[in-house]
Amino acid sequence: MTTEWDRHLSLEPLGEGRYAGALDAGWSVGGGINGGFQLALAGAAISAHLPGKPDPVTVSAYYLSAGTPGPAEVSVDVRRDGGRLATVAADLVQDGQTRLTLLSTYSDLDRFEGDVRTTAVEPELPPQEECAGPGDVPEFVLEIAPLMRRFEMRFPIEQTAWIRGETRGEGHFSAWFRLNDGREPDPVALLMVLDALPPVTFDLGMVGWAPTLELTCHVRAKPAPGWLKVQHHTRNFAGGMFEEDCEVWDSTGRLVAQSRQLALAPRVG
């Protein structure tokens, strides 16, 4: 049985590196389409285009206009392909408007096994049943962010202050995460997971749209099946911009993906 995720990422090859797909309205947030989902759709097209190198290793996306529900085309241009790495440029376009342009290096992550000397510390989260889950998300949030229905995200209760109109002020979120339909995570899906949490600015008392200028993702290993842990934070909110560093840990406790984005501060608060 095909999962919702696989249906939403389905692509028709048009030849010459062009792939037809769609930005499903289910990934809307604040009127646009989630940037992480757009990146995963582009990422799936690149996978399809590079035989033997299905996995994103690093992807840098620049967002040029807001994605809208409807058809989208991804064009992939191979810039270098040799050894175990291939580097491509790709654009995601709707109605002649480029939504995002990216550079990316792909490989087969099974070829990067070996020594793991991670010093980053896996986030500690309360058991899932003690966290705020889908049943606790108020209707007004689901209306602003229909994408919350695509996955199950479970937050420590104290991190949901923003939903109650309160400010925690730490600039940090962490959560359990899994796709619905029982769909297990894979490297392309991680590109979406890295941009799925609410902006850290929500935790700083600024509940509003924070447009991403640039998002770079590193996928470091194939995630094991099961729940993921996702956390992000900012350390340099300044001059109307902020960076947001995100990490995804798999069910074996391995740090499988990291990202940093630069975003514009919301025009609120």
Next chain:
Amino acid sequence: MTTEWDRHLSLEPLGEGRYAGALDAGWSVGGGINGGFQLALAGAAISAHLPGKPDPVTVSAYYLSAGTPGPAEVSVDVRRDGGRLATVAADLVQDGQTRLTLLSTYSDLDRFEGDVRTTAVEPELPPQEECAGPGDVPEFVLEIAPLMRRFEMRFPIEQTAWIRGETRGEGHFSAWFRLNDGREPDPVALLMVLDALPPVTFDLGMVGWAPTLELTCHVRAKPAPGWLKVQHHTRNFAGGMFEEDCEVWDSTGRLVAQSRQLALAPRVG
């Protein structure tokens, strides 16, 4: 009087977004040309191409082949220019070989003044006169890394263990930094500064070339004149790759630039 830095970054416009310059042999390291200097040369061409938007805000570079001393051409393609931001794609090419390809958003950083709520902590360094400086760099290091003559970098003594063949094992470097000739830092120069420290893997006992796959720089403010502080570290050395996060602080104590790169682990140690 023109400084060495400005001479090395000088470019001749060829029309249609093309600029002729050179990778000066003085920026060699381990036989190739420092990736940060290549990025600054490309960055200078983009500055020249975008009137009123001279400053890099975010730059993502993918390194496709090793730069060599000699002529280089930068081609700039404007992907979007509107409001206070412009996004470009650019390539740096030598003899028909693309050395690096990048995406970048430029602006005028003076238009991003305002609220500074940085929570990152400025690195503490001993006074410059208590640090290891240019006079302490052994000849064998200068031969491998002639770029060390382009600037003054002063490290806390305990961080120079690798020069003595010892391993400190923290995966972290921090240093005072200034260009020679008394050249004050600016946003384009920061693109080089973010890639000037020895790879953090030197501090982990792996003294060898660590090829950069991808380097993304965020320049967050114009640096004040004077000494800079630079520090970088890694938290996820795994599977033959590592990420390296770098920060540059200016003489007023402001975090003016941040970068993350993904690099391949050296084939040593």
